[in-house]
Amino acid sequence: MRLNLMSVFVNDQRAALAFYTDVLGFIKHHDIPLGAASWLTVVSPESPDGPELLLEPAGHPAVKPYRDALVADGIPLVQFAVDDLEAEHRRLTDKGVVFTMPPTDVGTAIIAVIDDTCGNLVQLVEAKPAADAG
Template sequence: MRISLTSVYVDDQAKALAFYTDILGFRKRHDIPVGNDSWLTVVSPEAPDGPQLLLEPAGHPAVKPYRDALVADGIPLAQFAVDDVNAEYERLRAAGVEFTQPPTDLETVTVAIFDDTCGNLIQIIAEK
């Protein structure tokens, strides 16, 4: 068993695609119209045939209270691995990304949390 697809709920797919590709550096994999929305996925440029992240519309009524509760408690919806949290923190801050938690050393890992501008908190992590 392996992970092939996971998702984050987004308020606006076009805005999310711009953030996840232009700022974070993912690449668009699929953009298939489905009604008023799209089956819109991105992948890591380091693994273009690897796991996909679905930028899923946040229209379901359960999404808003779920995400609001996570954000209020400072809990990230997703976690992305990076080689160097401090370097990625500086790169993303220079691009205007707002962090809710700066790089934090947790002994075996370093983490930081940012706002993805689409309704979610995202954590970046580097193992030591």
């Protein structure tokens, strides 16, 4: 079993596509019209055949209270791994991305949280090398 598709609810699919591709650096994978919305997915350029992230319309009535509660509590909806969080922090800050939590050392990783401009908080994580056991 492996991960194939995850979704993130977005207020506006076109704005989300611009943010996730032009700002974060993902690549558009599928853009299939389905009435007023699209089956719209992005993938990592580091793994173009890997898991897809569905930019799913946030129209369902349960989505708004769910996301509002997560944001109010500072809980990210999704997490992305990065190799160098300090470099990503500089790159994204230069692009105008709002960090709700700057890079923070939490022991086993360095984490930061950004606002994806689409109604979600996104956590960025740089894992630290495991300490030698012996």
